[in-house]
Amino acid sequence: MRPITSTLAFADALRTVIDAARPIERTESLPLLDADGRVVARDVRASGDVPPFDRAAMDGYAVIAAETTGASASAPRSLRCVDRVFSGHLPARGLAAGECMEIATGAPMPTGADAVVMVEETARVGDAVRFLSGVTPRQNVGRRAADLAAGATVVSAGQVLTPSRIGALAATGVTRVEVFARPTVALLSTGDEIVQPGTPLAPGQIYDINRFTLETIVARHGGHAIAMPTVGDTIDALVERIDQARQEDLVVFSGGSSVGDRDLILDVIARRGELVFRGVAVKPGKPTIFARLGQTSFFGMPGYPASCLSNAYMLVVPFLRKMARLPAWEPHTIDLPLARRVVSAAGRHQFYTVRVENGRAEPAFKASGDITSMANADGFIEIPAAVDIVEAGTVVTVKLF
């Protein structure tokens, strides 16, 4: 048995982890509709003007603006309507002096015309259209390239795609976009007591929880989780599985909760890489390990479900988001008075779950081994290592799950 004799301050652990994360370089091409929330890998420039022609911005009549100058309801100008321009088709002819053309919003302007009078400002009898107000050149005209000029940057490398940015890419006619690949995260667990849901429990066994919480949180924060088959408790078996796992961008190991398992993983790290830290002054989650296995980083998470998941929020999420090139996670927060006094672990940064009830933050934490410590909570507060007691009524910032 190798007890943890010293721990790293949480802030130091977090800095060490973030410094170790390397933003992913791999990219992939995705159909636009699959790319929302992904990070653009290369600037995209417009291959042509958007729109590719001057177009009417209103329903009405395309005119030569100068011919409407001074028009008013009491002194209307009259022009002859010579054609109608439909959306999606070029006008059959241009416009000459004394002429106008009925035009729909979005339809190409006829040559010669330089403005549109909106239909509400006109009166029509047969081919004669009376204009009740004048327009200036370019009025009610959407200019060619007003949205995007050929060569303009549509989206830039590093931008996160949104509905409107996907729309802007569509506007230029592209169907795919090059984005950074999602970092792959190998999830690996040991523990003879762990059984997958869906199979019956033998005496002494419990169902796997960490695989489900970790896979879900990895997916939420830009990663692609790959659950590896569980592995027996021999060093050779574990080394073999780790050698597969470290083909991925990150390895997250959880459990085993037993002493033997924990010692084993330290031996595997010694064989295949380098321990960076073991033991963090957080609660829950103290026995967390961080290591390098060649090019791949390795998190050894506590086996206890609440510890495993809270440390995933605290350490794995910042690492993963940097690797995925996503901005730092900003949970929704709500400031509320604490419903009851909380006594925090001396010297450990505490991740303390709460429910939002009757406008107060009600402590929800039970024990590190209880997933309901988190599942029955709405979010968490953080209590710095130097703070031992938070009194009832203190306004705390709840970070919502």
Added chain:
Amino acid sequence: MRPITSTLAFADALRTVIDAARPIERTESLPLLDADGRVVARDVRASGDVPPFDRAAMDGYAVIAAETTGASASAPRSLRCVDRVFSGHLPARGLAAGECMEIATGAPMPTGADAVVMVEETARVGDAVRFLSGVTPRQNVGRRAADLAAGATVVSAGQVLTPSRIGALAATGVTRVEVFARPTVALLSTGDEIVQPGTPLAPGQIYDINRFTLETIVARHGGHAIAMPTVGDTIDALVERIDQARQEDLVVFSGGSSVGDRDLILDVIARRGELVFRGVAVKPGKPTIFARLGQTSFFGMPGYPASCLSNAYMLVVPFLRKMARLPAWEPHTIDLPLARRVVSAAGRHQFYTVRVENGRAEPAFKASGDITSMANADGFIEIPAAVDIVEAGTVVTVKLF
């Protein structure tokens, strides 16, 4: 041509829309790992205790607590270690007076034992274990059912699933969960000028944008978008397509921008349902239509991409989230001084896009027809109808996309 002669105040339009949304009743069963973010349809109760047995909460020795009373470093108690309990296996025997058992975190407690002394508080020579401190009954023991007792509610109908709630479901051994179905949203567009990206543009044509922005925003807010094939500009063709589209939970029509298209859709609504409103005092997005087609609601969105998407944020998202039983959208916000004076449309609630630049909100809106009005922005501010001018330096709340 049927011009819009009066408009509904934005607040009235929003209330009308939200009142019309019916929370979905359809449910579906999903594998746990596909269910993050989904809404639980039925309470799930634990079929058994979690954990199903008392277990060690520390690595150390299972003892009869009374036998360690008064133990200290200067006056240790000694017990004989009779076995070792591994995780995942029942102890081979119980504990009798004068005995202890080495036990791993998570391993089942032997009968007779009622506490665990952590390994750091012991010293061992052969089978003799000296205890340097005492424990009380239940100390360092995780009690059977402490996480979830058989019959306890694991997740409740209406809760949104999170990583920890999915973990709690896994803890009970289930592999699937019943969630509310995502409302299906038929996206339908007309407009002879609209061409799908990936095909060449003929003169007078532009690429489809709204299908991409709408499909993306629907997916973000709990819906399942179904893009219908575009349809020709005859009333019979449109009625036929609408009759297909209204099999879905919601129909969102965009465009056509031309007068003829807009008139056509009013005729179709008259044939198949009932117009609720047409024309909202917002900018952009004034010509928005809301109608009932039998059991299905219908949004007629402006064809202009910035208008279409901003009204999707303002009206479709609240409708869709209520239908999907998701809580109201709460965008991340940031309060910043406005970089430049903004003159707003008199009498219209304005959705005004801005960039966050140098700690200020820089106006980014160009024109309703320009998707870059939104794609080159980081978020938007809302300017109420009664406010016509927002001066530079005014602190505004930017809702981030």
